[in-house]
Amino acid sequence: MAVQIATRPQDPDTVAIWDRVYQGVLDWRARQDSEHPHVVPSASATASCVKQNVYAGRRTPRSNEVPVQSIIKMEGGVLMESFWYDVLAMAGFDVTQHPEEIEYEAGIPDKIPGTPDGLLMGDSMVLELKNLGVWGYANFVQKGLKEAEYGYYAQVQSYMHSHGMPRAVLIAGMADSSAMKWIWMKIKKQDEPPPPFWIEIVDYDPTAFKQAQESARTVDYFVTNKDIPMTNVPKIWHEGAILDPALVAADGKMPCGYCGWAELCIGGK
Numbered sequence: 001m002a003v004q005i006a007t008r009p010q011d012p013d014t015v016a017i018w019d020r021v022y023q024g025v026l027d028w029r030a031r032q033d034s035e036h037p038h039v040v041p042s043a044s045a046t047a048s049c050v051k052q053n054v055y056a057g058r059r060t061p062r063s064n065e066v067p068v069q070s071i072i073k074m075e076g077g078v079l080m081e082s083f084w085y086d087v088l089a090m091a092g093f094d095v096t097q098h099p100e101e102i103e104y105e106a107g108i109p110d111k112i113p114g115t116p117d118g119l120l121m122g123d124s125m126v127l128e129l130k131n132l133g134v135w136g137y138a139n140f141v142q143k144g145l146k147e148a149e150y151g152y153y154a155q156v157q158s159y160m161h162s163h164g165m166p167r168a169v170l171i172a173g174m175a176d177s178s179a180m181k182w183i184w185m186k187i188k189k190q191d192e193p194p195p196p197f198w199i200e201i202v203d204y205d206p207t208a209f210k211q212a213q214e215s216a217r218t219v220d221y222f223v224t225n226k227d228i229p230m231t232n233v234p235k236i237w238h239e240g241a242i243l244d245p246a247l248v249a250a251d252g253k254m255p256c257g258y259c260g261w262a263e264l265c266i267g268g269k
């Protein structure tokens, strides 16, 4: 069946290959979803919308597919991890890659499921690696992790709590260095090019962890009690902000503009 795409090559031979590759990316994603279903709640999504988490936790089929370009970008970030492990080893760090996974426990009595990218053993720090887009990278450098990327801040708080480590180090590269240089110098009006990568050490923040844990417990409650209709699940994210999905999605903004269940949610389902 031909793939319906607004913008793609015109030459029939190229289109034939293009369509197969496009479908291949979608199939790859579907296989990932079935072989490695995302655990809900998880440390990586405690700052995401509660209702979005519950859709995922109840395994509700998405009403809005993940865009192919997002699938490619996300996988690019995963593939970068092995590069950073090599770099860190060459720089003399003792890295435990993907330490033991924190398993789900009903009600989230203490730890939130998930696993960090690594532990820096001699330094007793959680290690987290990211490959950021242009705006995320610029904001991270200029504003720091908590303000720029609160979801990642909450994520490393969960890991620090689970592994009993007082600090985390987040290393971020840029997903597109050319676009980044242009944004940095032309839009951000900086005199020098952007830093080639950025590092921040984050301290354990018990208040942020408690918030993440509360969110995870709320998600767990609604995922476990499947008879509660989705219309009763709160649309909350980022420290208690209440979402109006129709308004947020209409502006194409986070999180509703990128939500895999936006159509269902706006439709009152």
Ligand code: SF4
Pocket: 049, 050, 051, 052, 235, 243, 244, 245, 255, 256, 259, 260, 261, 262, 263, 265, 266
């Ligand atoms: S559309 Fe918005 S409010 Fe609804 S589930 Fe998605 S992120 Fe949450």
